[in-house]
Amino acid sequence: MEKWFGAAGICLNDNAELLMVLQGKPEEKKTWSIxxxxxxxxxxxxxxxxxxxxxxxxxxxxxxxxIKIKKRTYKHLNLSAEAHYFLVKIVGGKRSFQDPDNLIYEIAWKTLDEIQTLELTFPEDRSFLINYIKEAIPS
Known part of the structure; x- marks a missing residue:
């Protein structure tokens, strides 16, 4: 089985909106992801x-x-994946498409309500992201 290792960044703005990207290969349906x-x-x-x-x-x-480490096995792809999730904060730069793989189609800040209905690249992340944002919002 092939092993894949990666990382993901959770970035919230002052309005508790999550930084997300619309992504996918040209022939694929485009979906949202952190x-x-x-x-x-x-x-x-x-x-x-x-x-x-x-x-x-x-x-x-x-x-x-x-934040967490997500480990998944995708039997149909003969792939074992380990993704490390981090909370990040923006310290510079500006919103722009620089993706060398040309897989990003939009960059947006998404609200908690929007995240509940977005078509996600990794649907298994939905409840985790929603709960994380709810905990981050000051009551």
Whole structure:
């Protein structure tokens, strides 16, 4: 079984909106995801997260904290995946498409209500993202 390692960044703005990208290969249906991607050979998971967000959104970020590690097996793809999720904050850059793979079609801040109905690249993340945002919102 092939192994894949990657990282994803959760970035919330002051309105508790989540930074998301609309992505997909040209022939695929486009779906929403938090910025994420595969780890390069000598890269740490943190470096991967920072690079992927820069490539996909144009924003420079720094890691605030580790959130979780998601491990999944996709038997139909003969693939085992491990993705490290980080909370990040924007420290520079500006919203722009710089994706070297040309898989990003839109960059947007999504509300909690929108996340509940968006077509997600990783539908298994929906409840986690919703609960994470709810906990982040000051009561």
């Amino acid at each position: 910025p994420s991607g595969g780890k390069e050979h000598e890269e740490t998971f943190e470096e991967c997260c920072i690079r992927e967000i820069k490539e996909e959104t144009g924003y420079s970020v720094e890691i605030v904290e580790d």
